[in-house]
Amino acid sequence: MPLRKNKKIWVYFFLFILCGTFSNKYLNNINFPKIKKIEVLGLEENNKIRLSEKLSYLKQQNLLILDQDKIKNILNSNYLIEKYFIVKEYPSSLKFKIIKTKFLANLSKDGKLFFLGSNGKLIETQKSLENIPFVFGEFNEVEFFIFKSIIDDTSSLDYKEIKNLFFFPSGRWDFETHSDQLIKLPKVKIRESLELYSKIKKDETFSNAKVIDLRQINQLVINE
Structure with missing residues (x-):
């Protein structure tokens, strides 16, 4: 009986490794949407350009998975911003709608x-x-x-x-x-x-x- 149990354990372990390997290969072959365009709205042209440059690191990143904390830090450090809205436009655009402070x-x-x-x-x-x-x-x-x-x-x-x-x-x-x-x-x-x-x-x-x-x-x- 102990021998049969050991065989079952090894079979399950082998199947787990096989399925995991297959899943990883499958995920690696999926083309997740990458950010190609970043648009900033609501600021004057020179301030828009400066903010766009700070956000340019987002290009080619996964549109589905973003580091929200890093984005918040960049936007909150801009004292011209009262409020902001982030809009994902599939397949490859990220839009920042800015409400400028008065x-x-x-x-x-x-x-x-x-x-x-x-x-x-x-x-x-x-x-x-x-x-x-x-x-x-x-x-x-x-x-x-x-x-x-x-x-x-x-x-x-x-x-x-x-x-x-x-x-x-x-x-x-x-x-x-x-x-x-x-x-x-x-x-x-x-x-x-x-x-x-x-x-x-x-x-x-x-x-x-x-x-x-x-x-x-x-x-x-x-x-x-």
Whole structure:
């Protein structure tokens, strides 16, 4: 009986090796789709070319099996990108659909000029944009986005009206409009103060005011 069992074991082992060898040969002969074309959409031409060059290593790789982590690292390291979608187009194309971040503010840091993007990242630039405000002061991105969301929720105040934003160590914000009017805000009840300013700016009595001080609750100070 032990001899028969040993023979059976050897037979099964031989069949396992034979089937494995056959399967490997079969898999090696399969032509998996290889990437021949990489297309980047949603960026300006020069940025598109740079990103395409970083992704060019994907050419001739298996379209079915991609190193997702490596691709994510490349895309996330590009601060111009807000969101992205990767589309496989068989048999041999890979398309990257990019949603570019929106530039919300200009700022200077360590002697360099940056845009603050809607993705919360700083994008270095050589020239500021006139259609977005310049931010002064040491602030973090969270503080900025909280303040901007309050502005956006104020129905009669347009973010585009703001020329400069000033952040103070106390956590307080001031802003200057394109009509050179400086509005000083309190640290708390910012929303209520902005609503009050929205009403004031409609009143022609205050059209020549250079400074509107709303720092004191229930108190308005005007300087012409």
